[in-house]
Structures are given as structure tokens and as C-alpha cells.
Amino acid sequence: MTVCIENAQHPLIIDSGAHCSIVARNYLDNHFPNLENQLLPSKANNFKSTSGKMTSIGTIIKEIIMLHRKCKIRLNPEFFVLDDSHIQGFLLGTDYQRMYGVDIYNSKNRHITNGTKK
Structure with a gap:
């Protein structure tokens, strides 16, 4: 999807x-020239993905505006800045949902059925 960050469109997964x-x-570096001024210290430094190990150089908070037909949805997630990632855009993980109290995993009362009624 495309979102608006600092009055410009950027890809978001x-x-x-x-x-x-x-x-x-x-x-x-290509889209936000003052990265060094906005970078915050990161508590987690090493990340693993299917393509290998990645290193965080810090975090950055960016206001994301999702344009919708009826309204604008604004989020302020914190992104880990990875030194050796090749993602062309922003990747929004489940941490932002937990930050806003959304539980997509139904962790309190998880019920799994196989097409049968209880």
C-alpha cells in the first residue's frame, strides 16, 4: 500500500x-536526508530473517497517514532502522497493533475449530 510520510508517498508493507x-x-538515506538527527538508540541490535542476520543502527518514529475514502488514519509507529536490509519502503509489523491495544491473535480466549460447531 502507499502511505503519506512527511508530505510524500512511500510504500508500506x-x-x-x-x-x-x-x-x-x-x-x-535516499528519502530522508536528516536521518542522523532523527535516529534514536535501539535496545535490540540483532534481528534474524529468512535471508539471514540483520543489524539495527537505531529506531526512528515516523507519522504515517493512510488515506481512506472517508478519513485519514494516522499512526506513529517506531521503526527499527536496519543497516543491511534491502526493503524498499517501510514494513509495519505487529508491534504497532499491540501499541494501540489490538490483539490480532485472540490470545486471551483462543478457540480453534475444524469446521464443526461446539
Whole structure:
């Protein structure tokens, strides 16, 4: 999907399998020149993906505006900035949902059925 960040359009992937939100440093360098001034320290430094190990150089908070027919949806997620990722855009993981109190996993009362009624 395309979202608006700092008055420009950027690609955003919503990944329900990703534990946290990430963005590649090279993408930020190309689109946000003052990256060093906005970078916050990161508590987690090493990440693993199917393509291998990745290193975080910090975090960044960006206001995302999702344009909808009837309204604008605004989010302020924190993205881990990965030094060795090749994602061209922002990846929104499930951490932003937990931040807003959304439980997509139904972890309190999880019921799994196989097409039969209880």
C-alpha cells in the first residue's frame, strides 16, 4: 500500500508475521536526508530473517497517514532502522497493533475449530 510520510508517498508493507516494524537504512538515506538527527538508540541490535542476520543502527518514529475514502488514519509507529536490509519502503509489523491495544491473535480466549460447531 502507499502511505503519506512527511508530505510524500512511500510504500508500506503490513506484515502480520513480523514481530516489529522495520525500514532499511539505504531507503531512509535516499528519502530522508536528516536521518542522523532523527535516529534514536535501539535496545535490540540483532534481528534474524529468512535471508539471514540483520543489524539495527537505531529506531526512528515516523507519522504515517493512510488515506481512506472517508478519513485519514494516522499512526506513529517506531521503526527499527536496519543497516543491511534491502526493503524498499517501510514494513509495519505487529508491534504497532499491540501499541494501540489490538490483539490480532485472540490470545486471551483462543478457540480453534475444524469446521464443526461446539
